[in-house]
Amino acid sequence: MTLYEKIFNENEFDLSRPALYYEEKTISYEALFSNVKKMMSFFSTIGIRRRDTVTVVLPNIPATIYTFYALNALGVVQNIIHPLS
Numbered sequence: 001m002t003l004y005e006k007i008f009n010e011n012e013f014d015l016s017r018p019a020l021y022y023e024e025k026t027i028s029y030e031a032l033f034s035n036v037k038k039m040m041s042f043f044s045t046i047g048i049r050r051r052d053t054v055t056v057v058l059p060n061i062p063a064t065i066y067t068f069y070a071l072n073a074l075g076v077v078q079n080i081i082h083p084l085s
Contacts, residue, residue: 004073008033022062032065039063039070050075057081 015030058064
């Protein structure tokens, strides 16, 4: 079971609850799930498949979380690098 499967297949919680806080904005689980699915679709469209290796260089922004979970759901090996390192 991937981390994506564990978190995103849970139906026992309120989707309107806050999932992320960023710059005084709250992002609900519903918005989080929606954005992760959009990222999954994008990565699939550009040809990223299971067992591919992808390097992700993103700062601490919501898109980083969406990217992490989308790639995890696709079974991609991630090499995550913070841009300040």
